[in-house]
Amino acid sequence: MKHNAKYFIVMILILMAALMAACGKQETPPPSGSSEQEQNQQNSSNSAAGTVQGTTFTFKDIKGEHTLPQQPKNIATTVTYLTDHFIALGLTPALTVKSQNEDFPAYLQPFLKDVKIIGEQGRVNLETLLEEAPDLIVTDTNSSEIYEKYAKIASTAMLENGYVAPNWEEAFRATASAFGLSGKAEEIITGFENHKKEIAEKIKERTSGKTLMVLRIRNDVRYYGDMDYGWLYDDMGFTRPSVFPVTSPESRYEVLSNEKLPEIDPDYILLINDNNEIYNELQNLAVWKNMKAVKNNQVYQVASDSWFGGYGPNAANSMLDDLTRYFEN
Numbered sequence: 552m553k554h555n556a557k558y559f560i561v562m563i564l565i566l567m568a569a570l571m572a573a574c575g576k577q578e579t580p581p582p583s584g585s586s587e588q589e590q591n592q593q594n595s596s597n598s599a600a601g602t603v604q605g606t607t608f609t610f611k612d613i614k615g616e617h618t619l620p621q622q623p624k625n626i627a628t629t630v631t632y633l634t635d636h637f638i639a640l641g642l643t644p645a646l647t648v649k650s651q652n653e654d655f656p657a658y659l660q661p662f663l664k665d666v667k668i669i670g671e672q673g674r675v676n677l678e679t680l681l682e683e684a685p686d687l688i689v690t691d692t693n694s695s696e697i698y699e700k701y702a703k704i705a706s707t708a709m710l711e712n713g714y715v716a717p718n719w720e721e722a723f724r725a726t727a728s729a730f731g732l733s734g735k736a737e738e739i740i741t742g743f744e745n746h747k748k749e750i751a752e753k754i755k756e757r758t759s760g761k762t763l764m765v766l767r768i769r770n771d772v773r774y775y776g777d778m779d780y781g782w783l784y785d786d787m788g789f790t791r792p793s794v795f796p797v798t799s800p801e802s803r804y805e806v807l808s809n810e811k812l813p814e815i816d817p818d819y820i821l822l823i824n825d826n827n828e829i830y831n832e833l834q835n836l837a838v839w840k841n842m843k844a845v846k847n848n849q850v851y852q853v854a855s856d857s858w859f860g861g862y863g864p865n866a867a868n869s870m871l872d873d874l875t876r877y878f879e880n
Contacts, residue, residue: 612708623687635863636726638662648672656856658869753876764817768830773804779820810864820844851877
């Protein structure tokens with residue numbers, strides 16, 4: 552009997568040890584109510600936004616570093632180019648402003664189907680903004696005078712005015728850096744550069760050796776140069792006309808008199824028309840009708856929202872789409 556008792560005790564001890572080992576190998580279960588797919592999506596989201604640390608969200612603007620208790624979901628942007636930047640970075644806003652010509656530029660419309668309009672660029676409706684209760688407002692120094700009003704509604708990121716950057720890439724890098732997403736921005740810029748080379752190759756038969764003029768009709772006739780459109784000549788194969796404006800950050804275009812148009816006389820004109828009345832008057836002038844591009848039906852109208860107001864990767868890609876449509880054989 553003693554031997555049987557000892558045998559029984561040994562077996563009990565072995566079984567207990569096996570159960571303890573099995574429990575030690577079990578993985579910690581996911582939080583209650585979360586599926587494996589939801590958990591993977593959360594991990595992916597956290598790795599995409601390099602500013603998320605644990606449950607907090609950190610950004611750095613001109614006023615310093617700020618930390619939110621969690622990643623914002625109800626983001627408001629007050630400038631169209633910042634909306635472009637945030638879409639590209641995977642932080643599509645829920646609230647934003649109308650552009651100057653329509654609710655949203657055509658190149659952003661596919662991304663903003665469910666977004667709430669909070670006013671126009673430069674004229675945000677503060678009452679609407681308050682009602683929508685954003686957890687983050689993103690604006691730039693053009694709105695410095697109303698920063699305090701924004702800050703009373705929600706945490707506000709005040710970035711430098713991106714339009715003073717030398718190009719959209721630098722403006723985009725600055726936005727991405729503020730939110731810890733510089734790596735993502737570089738991937739996007741590299742992809743754009745590769746796409747631009749592909750388009751340049753496709754259109755080179757019609758651009759090589761051909762002069763191009765970028766003209767904007769506002770309250771006057773504006774001739775743009777390298778400050779905004781140097782890439783058309785340096786990267787896309789167009790030639791600068793012999794009469795070409797000298798531009799800078801302080802002087803981005805030359806105002807033309809009608810008499811100067813025949814001196815330029817380009818093969819192609821890219822036309823940004825923001826004033827139909829002035830453009831209609833121009834079309835009735837003999838100096839316009841006798842221009843090479845006009846006589847050959849090679850005046851191509853392009854959208855102001857992308858070619859003038861756009862300053863982000865989605866706008867830039869839409870410009871490449873325009874070049875493909877007009878110049879690919």
